[in-house]
Amino acid sequence: MSLENTTALVTGATQGIGRATAERLAADGAHVACADIQDTADTVKAIEEAGGSAEVIALDIRSAGDWSAAVEHLGRVDYLANVAGVVNMISEDSVVGLTEEAWDHVLGTDLKGPWLGMRAVIPGMITRGGGRIVNISSLAALRGLPNLASYSAAKGGVAALTRQAAFEYAEHNILINAIAPGTIDTPILGDITPEMKQANANSHLIRRLGRAAEIASMVAYFFREGSFLTGLTYPVDGGWSAKGNF
Ligand SMILES: NC(=O)c1ccc[n+]([C@@H]2O[C@H](COP(=O)([O-])OP(=O)(O)OC[C@H]3O[C@@H](n4cnc5c(N)ncnc54)[C@H](O)[C@@H]3O)[C@@H](O)[C@H]2O)c1
Known part of the structure; x- marks a missing residue:
């Protein structure tokens, strides 16, 4: 399925996975609304220089008002990629070491943000x-990992909310998946x-870190193909989730 004549809204489009997703969807023909709490002008410039169509959207995913303003401005959103997210930089992220402020920040961003986006x-x-x-979840939703208590709770919530939303809206031809x-x-x-980079790389069966474009490519698959897929949280993890303990 071509993305020509459609609008895709991508959050987290300033850098990392969001930027790669915005660039990929634009290359596939969508007009891309590049949303972030930071400026997305560089992403829009790169897309336009490559011959694509994009615009800057200033949006804090924690703000219902920002979401309704963005959707009203765009008029239509055919595809939503909820990519923006944070890790806990406020406190330790063990169950006991975590602070309430950090919990509220991580859950208020990584779980509430995608919910507000879907609702909008x-x-x-x-x-x-x-x-x-x-929606972008994480392997932390599926496995215990060191020092990711609030993050794993948020990303586990994203997986559950994705399944729930898929259940509620499949009858309206809205397919909703997570990565x-x-x-x-x-x-x-x-x-x-x-x-530490090498240790992270070694946790994958494919012994390197993943590239942002490799996640973007799965987003594009869910949007362009994937006509019989909904409610999944699909690992794109170099085989990490397939790995035994030896
Ligand atoms: N990189 C990884 O190893 C990895 C692994 C699993 C999941 N993820 C998830 O992938 C997503 C993208 O991560 P990334 O690695 O590209 O991170 P990144 O830090 O490079 O990019 C995150 C982007 O989100 C934006 N953002 C943060 N808070 C926001 C808010 N309140 N409103 C709007 N924008 C906001 C940031 O400005 C930034 O541009 C996140 O949800 C992250 O949790 C990343």
Whole structure:
């Protein structure tokens, strides 16, 4: 299915997986609304230089008002990629070491954000006869990992909410899936040492970090193909989730 003459809204489009997704969907023909709490002008410039169509949308995914303003401005959203997210930089992220402030920040961004996004776009999709949504979960939704308590709770919530939304809106021809990435080489990794990078790479059967474009390619698959897929949380993780413990 071509994305020509459609509008795709991508959150987190300033950098990392969101930017790669915006660039990929534009290359596939969509007009891409590049949304982020940071400026997305660079992403829009890169898309336009490559011959695609895009615009900057200033949007904090935690704000219902920002979502309704964006959807009203765009008029239509055929595809929503809920990519923006954060890790806990406020406190330790163990169950006991986590602070309430950090819990509220991570859950308020990584779980509430995608919910507000779906709530904002689904009514228009129903009116127009369908649409597709991809949410970004994490392998942390499926496996216990060190120091990711609030993050795993949020991303587990994204997987559950994706399934629930798929259940509620399949009858309106709205297909909703999530992706659970392994460790992808983006700015979210912060200043980790080369040794830590290598350890992360080694957790995959394919012994390297994933690339943002490899997640974008799965988003494009869910949007362009995937006509019998909904409610999934699909690992794109270099085989991490397939790995035994030896
Ligand atoms: N990189 C990984 O290893 C990895 C693994 C699993 C899941 N993920 C998830 O993939 C998504 C993208 O991560 P990334 O690696 O590209 O991270 P990143 O930090 O490079 O990019 C995240 C983007 O989200 C934006 N953002 C943050 N809070 C926002 C808000 N309130 N409103 C709007 N925009 C906001 C940031 O400005 C940034 O541009 C996140 O949901 C992340 O949890 C990443």
